Amino acid sequence: MTDLLLDPAIRTWVFLPIVVITFFIGILRHYVSLLLMNKKKVELENIADGQYLLRARLLRENGRFLPKTSFNARRQYLCAEETGYLSKAQQRPAKGPNPMDPSQMTEMLKGNMMNMIPMIVVGGWINWTFSGFVTTRVPFPLTLKFKAMLQRGVDLVSLDSAWVSSASWYFLCMFGLRSIYTLVLGSENAADQSKAMEDQMAMTGSAVNPQADPRAAFKGEWEALQMTQHQFAL
Amino acid sequence: MKYQVETQALPYSTIILHCLKYPSKGVFGLLIGNKKGDKVTVTGCVPLSHESTPLAPPLELATALVHGKFGVSLVGVYFSNSNPSDASLNMYATRLADRITSVTSSPAILVQVMNERLVSDCDQDRLVAYEKDGDSWKETKTIFQGSNFLRGLQAVIQKKLYRELADFENHLDNPEFDFYNTNLSNKLVQVAEFRT
Amino acid sequence: MAETTDLTQLSYEDARAMLKKWRECGVRRSEEVVEIWEHIISRSPASLGDEQWAVLEQVCIAGLDAARVDLAQECIDSLHAQFPESNRVLKLKAMQLEATEHYQKALEIYDRLVEEDPNNNSYRKRKVAVLLAQGKRLDAIRAINEYLKIFLNDPEAWLQLSELFLQENDVAKAVHCLEECVLIQPLNSMYFRRLGDLRYTQGGAENIELARAYYERALKINPTDLRSQYGILLSNNQIASTTKSASEKKKAGTAAVDAIDNLVNRYQKISPKSNPESDGILNCLEAMKVTVGSK
Numbered sequence: 001m002t003d004l005l006l007d008p009a010i011r012t013w014v015f016l017p018i019v020v021i022t023f024f025i026g027i028l029r030h031y032v033s034l035l036l037m038n039k040k041k042v043e044l045e046n047i048a049d050g051q052y053l054l055r056a057r058l059l060r061e062n063g064r065f066l067p068k069t070s071f072n073a074r075r076q077y078l079c080a081e082e083t084g085y086l087s088k089a090q091q092r093p094a095k096g097p098n099p100m101d102p103s104q105m106t107e108m109l110k111g112n113m114m115n116m117i118p119m120i121v122v123g124g125w126i127n128w129t130f131s132g133f134v135t136t137r138v139p140f141p142l143t144l145k146f147k148a149m150l151q152r153g154v155d156l157v158s159l160d161s162a163w164v165s166s167a168s169w170y171f172l173c174m175f176g177l178r179s180i181y182t183l184v185l186g187s188e189n190a191a192d193q194s195k196a197m198e199d200q201m202a203m204t205g206s207a208v209n210p211q212a213d214p215r216a217a218f219k220g221e222w223e224a225l226q227m228t229q230h231q232f233a234l
Numbered sequence: 235m236k237y238q239v240e241t242q243a244l245p246y247s248t249i250i251l252h253c254l255k256y257p258s259k260g261v262f263g264l265l266i267g268n269k270k271g272d273k274v275t276v277t278g279c280v281p282l283s284h285e286s287t288p289l290a291p292p293l294e295l296a297t298a299l300v301h302g303k304f305g306v307s308l309v310g311v312y313f314s315n316s317n318p319s320d321a322s323l324n325m326y327a328t329r330l331a332d333r334i335t336s337v338t339s340s341p342a343i344l345v346q347v348m349n350e351r352l353v354s355d356c357d358q359d360r361l362v363a364y365e366k367d368g369d370s371w372k373e374t375k376t377i378f379q380g381s382n383f384l385r386g387l388q389a390v391i392q393k394k395l396y397r398e399l400a401d402f403e404n405h406l407d408n409p410e411f412d413f414y415n416t417n418l419s420n421k422l423v424q425v426a427e428f429r430t
Numbered sequence: 431m432a433e434t435t436d437l438t439q440l441s442y443e444d445a446r447a448m449l450k451k452w453r454e455c456g457v458r459r460s461e462e463v464v465e466i467w468e469h470i471i472s473r474s475p476a477s478l479g480d481e482q483w484a485v486l487e488q489v490c491i492a493g494l495d496a497a498r499v500d501l502a503q504e505c506i507d508s509l510h511a512q513f514p515e516s517n518r519v520l521k522l523k524a525m526q527l528e529a530t531e532h533y534q535k536a537l538e539i540y541d542r543l544v545e546e547d548p549n550n551n552s553y554r555k556r557k558v559a560v561l562l563a564q565g566k567r568l569d570a571i572r573a574i575n576e577y578l579k580i581f582l583n584d585p586e587a588w589l590q591l592s593e594l595f596l597q598e599n600d601v602a603k604a605v606h607c608l609e610e611c612v613l614i615q616p617l618n619s620m621y622f623r624r625l626g627d628l629r630y631t632q633g634g635a636e637n638i639e640l641a642r643a644y645y646e647r648a649l650k651i652n653p654t655d656l657r658s659q660y661g662i663l664l665s666n667n668q669i670a671s672t673t674k675s676a677s678e679k680k681k682a683g684t685a686a687v688d689a690i691d692n693l694v695n696r697y698q699k700i701s702p703k704s705n706p707e708s709d710g711i712l713n714c715l716e717a718m719k720v721t722v723g724s725k
Contacts, residue, residue, distance in 0.1 A: 051581060058583070058613045059613060062616040063613070065613075065647070066613070070606070289596075289631045290631040291626075292627075298714070298718075302714040319565065320565060406656050408656075409696060410705055411705065412704070416706045416707060
């Protein structure tokens with residue numbers, strides 16, 4: 001098979017523009033999301049909850065360094081029937097994030113919009129403007145299976161699978177720029193498409209968020225603390 | 235009033251330097267000297283700690299060590315409070331003084347650094363001495379040598395020699411530090427031209 | 431500590447590294463910080479790059495601590511020009527008010543900051559510091575207690591509270607606070623040692639035994655700690671001279687002698703040049719060994 005030669009104009013007008021456009025769209029995404037997202041507010045009560053849970057755990061683990069009376073006094077403080085924080089916290093009315101809460105809905109909607117709209121619009125636009133180009137080629141031979149991945153939009157049976165089409169190049173850029181974004185924007189950026197997707201996956205995956213129902217956590221900690229046998233370790 | 239307390243230039247300077255090294259904290263130390271009749275002459279001092287609440291173990295140790303070295307020359311305690319405007323007696327200092335009284339079986343004196351007088355243009359004595367009278371501590375007379383040696387002290391402070399001072403707590407953190415401050419004392423005598 | 435190096439002669443890079451080290455360890459060497467800043471860094475603060483702002487903050491706090499309000503004002507001005515909206519700069523301003531004894535105004539700023547950002551505990555801690563500066567010890571104790579109801583895993587606050595209880599001569603409560611510190615950071619030998627010190631100060635057979643256990647634990651974590659070594663010696667000595675059981679007495683006696691041997695080993699390594707009195711201490715220890723051994 002004769003070697004394929006690419007027009008240098010493809011490099012200047014297709015290959016590089018796709019890289020530059022994806023990069024700048026990432027940056028734009030980052031700043032728009034900064035504008036739209038309001039900072040997550042953690043309530044003081046939630047902090048205290050976390051601190052008390054941590055404290056109960058620490059008491060279980062490190063209580064062995066205290067004399068028995070000190071240990072019992074602390075356990076009493078946390079677990080006492082009426083006044084202990086752990087007991088009181090279990091009786092609290094359930095709160096948890098309500099999925100029908102309008103403010104939460106907008107938050108979720110915003111997040112989704114931030115992910116989906118650029119993907120659809122820009123992807124569509126790139127596909128439309130730069131469709132049908134062979135832009136570059138990977139420097140090693142690949143099997144036929146890769147054709148579907150690397151040659152989206154170019155359905156040529158005879159083309160070697162090492163060649164990359166413009167649409168595929170766009171996807172490669174989109175997912176491959178993560179480290180460059182961290183370099184430019186710092187680690188806490190919202191530019192990265194792939195990370196946003198991971199987040200979404202995680203959200204659907206972990207429905208049982210410990211934040212969702214602190215009462216269960218308190219109950220578990222309360223039981224564990226009641227079970228703990230004190231043994232002075234020194 | 236039974237005693238008159240005279241503090242020689244060297245211990246006087248060392249006490250002030252100890253305060254300067256820890257400007258945000260109270261300090262404690264032991265006084266070395268001799269008693270002749272009603273006059274107590276303080277000839278040296280041993281800086282102990284820079285906490286406002288020194289606990290028993292390090293104090294016990296230091297008293298044992300210093301008493302072992304100086305015997306009955308251990309005459310008292312000096313201290314300063316951590317809060318500059320606080321001129322009250324520190325309970326931990328009086329307790330330490332009582333302890334010294336029982337160790338040396340001779341009444342110990344207590345010397346307080348008046349923090350508010352630690353300014354260069356003050357012509358009062360910066361130290362106030364106390365003696366035990368029954369159950370309470372009563373102020374007693376100090377013999378203030380005037381501003382003569384204070385000029386020498388100024389030179390010492392300008393040279394920042396207080397950074398070289400070590401107290402017993404520094405020594406416990408790193409035994410390389412000498413809490414008797416032998417080297418520092420030599421330097422002080424040189425720089426400030428104290429007559430020993 | 432006894433260092434003779436002249437800070438004003440450091441190179442720019444060394445000075446920068448030193449400031450950074452102190453900043454990260456949180457040591458309080460305000461006078462030195464001010465000195466380094468005035469003699470070395472202030473020649474060209476811009477060449478620090480972004481580190482400049484952190485250094486300015488550090489110098490500002492050091493300046494306030496070393497009674498250099500003028501210097502602190504300069505730092506605050508430059509920081510304010512760079513971050514006009516920042517709460518962190520506002521906090522520095524409040525600290526300046528504290529240093530100049532305008533406590534009420536400082537408190538007002540802190541109150542506002544707490545309201546704006548209830549999760550940031552540094553503002554609450556400053557409020558306690560204001561009370562302490564005013565000498566209102568009991569109010570400070572109350573304020574820390576209030577603070578610890580929410581942030582109850584903050585060893586720094588517990589340590590401060592134990593210090594305050596000690597000033598009130600309430601050793602039992604101070605012990606309670608230190609025990610909290612131990613719960614939170616069970617690998618910090620300082621807390622164990624201090625707990626040992628407190629138990630020893632409390633006195634009584636049971637407490638001395640606890641003290642010994644804590645000193646041993648502290649020494650296990652930090653084998654070169656001289657204080658715990660001495661603590662073991664003292665507590666064993668105490669036990670040996672008070673206990674009635676003969677076997678206990680013997681055991682404590684040998685433990686005390688072992689502790690002295692360890693201390694002697696330690697002191698023998700010291701060059702008499704840096705500490706000319708180490709021989710004297712050695713003699714004292716040897717003498718102690720004889721008296722302890724004869725019990």
